[in-house]
Amino acid sequence: MKIRAIAFGLVVGSLSLLSYAQQPIVIKFSHVVANDTPKGHAADYFKKKAEELTKGRVKIEVYANSTLYKDKEEMEALQIGAVQMLAPSLAKFGPLGVKEFEVFDLPYIFDGYDDLHKVTQGPMGRMLLDKLDAKGVKGLAYWDNGFKSFSANKPLQSPADFKGLKMRIQSSKVLESQMRALGSLPQVLAFSEVYQALQTGVVDGTENPISNLYTQKMHEVQKNLTLTEHGYLGYAVITNKKFWDGLPADIRKQLDDALEQSTRYANQIAKMENEKSLDAVKKSGKTAVYTPTAAERTAFKKAMIKTHTDMESRIGKDLIKSIYKETGFDPAKL
Ligand code: LMR
Numbered sequence: 001m002k003i004r005a006i007a008f009g010l011v012v013g014s015l016s017l018l019s020y021a022q023q024p025i026v027i028k029f030s031h032v033v034a035n036d037t038p039k040g041h042a043a044d045y046f047k048k049k050a051e052e053l054t055k056g057r058v059k060i061e062v063y064a065n066s067t068l069y070k071d072k073e074e075m076e077a078l079q080i081g082a083v084q085m086l087a088p089s090l091a092k093f094g095p096l097g098v099k100e101f102e103v104f105d106l107p108y109i110f111d112g113y114d115d116l117h118k119v120t121q122g123p124m125g126r127m128l129l130d131k132l133d134a135k136g137v138k139g140l141a142y143w144d145n146g147f148k149s150f151s152a153n154k155p156l157q158s159p160a161d162f163k164g165l166k167m168r169i170q171s172s173k174v175l176e177s178q179m180r181a182l183g184s185l186p187q188v189l190a191f192s193e194v195y196q197a198l199q200t201g202v203v204d205g206t207e208n209p210i211s212n213l214y215t216q217k218m219h220e221v222q223k224n225l226t227l228t229e230h231g232y233l234g235y236a237v238i239t240n241k242k243f244w245d246g247l248p249a250d251i252r253k254q255l256d257d258a259l260e261q262s263t264r265y266a267n268q269i270a271k272m273e274n275e276k277s278l279d280a281v282k283k284s285g286k287t288a289v290y291t292p293t294a295a296e297r298t299a300f301k302k303a304m305i306k307t308h309t310d311m312e313s314r315i316g317k318d319l320i321k322s323i324y325k326e327t328g329f330d331p332a333k334l
Pocket residue numbers: 032033039088089145170190191208212
């Protein structure tokens with residue numbers, strides 16, 4: 001009788017172990033933008049690829065549009081292990097204590113995606129991602145969005161038009177300095193709060209790639225958009241280091257492969273997604289879209305370039321110089 005009970009117990013025990021072993025590993029991937037954006041599409045693509053390559057041993061739950069966490073909360077959630085993956089904008093790593101990422105926010109430092117990729121896809125990009133290790137965060141990849149343009153409820157054709165405007169920024173000291181260089185008043189707000197802040201006049205204007213502006217319906221509460229494309233906005237895909245290092249090696253390899261494919265995909269679609277959104281904004285008829293002349297572009301550059309020197313002590317002069325070297329940017333030639 002006793003032996004039978006033990007045998008029964010063993011069978012039940014191994015069955016439950018078996019079912020435990022078959023439980024997929026769940027990765028919560030939280031982000032703040034809409035699904036129909038470069039990051040939204042890339043996160044969905046990653047889910048598909050990761051679940052395919054791991055043959056269902058990993059389940060990716062994507063939470064878009066700040067439905068799980070807002071900007072600041074998501075960083076904290078990652079560190080305590082409440083979510084496993086994020087792709088915050090590079091402008092949002094200062095509060096984590098990794099100020100060097102703000103180098104990507106310097107106005108005009110990248111003259112297009114090709115320049116940018118020299119950094120994000122080279123050793124300097126890797127070196128920056130490795131700085132996250134000390135915070136218990138592992139940097140996995142860079143995903144593109146695009147170049148930001150300014151919007152407000154008045155035409156913005158010269159730096160003088162910014163005087164006194166309250167401008168929403170992400171939590172970056174470089175962006176703060178850039179907005180002050182234009183004579184405007186920067187205000188840090190979580191991305192999820194921007195639409196309402198614009199609608200109610202808490203802030204007057206903002207800057208974003210057009211895909212973010214359009215998918216958050218900011219164009220409905222901003223009468224004027226100037227295609228300045230003055231600065232870059234992109235993402236670092238990150239995970240909780242302890243979680244990642246604790247994954248079975250074969251799964252980690254499959255996830256790395258899924259990520260590599262997703263990164264290629266993200267960086268292929270980003271430009272096109274922003275162009276699609278620009279067309280949609282124009283078609284909506286709600287926002288006047290203005291393309292600055294060459295002389296107006298130069299005036300914007302001249303006003304904002306002081307941010308590069310003003311921020312040297314925060315980001316590191318050597319880091320800024322090594323990016324200049326990589327991309328061939330020369331502030332003296334503006
Ligand atoms: C913003 O806050 O404007 C962006 O970082 C949002 C995003 O993730 O693209």
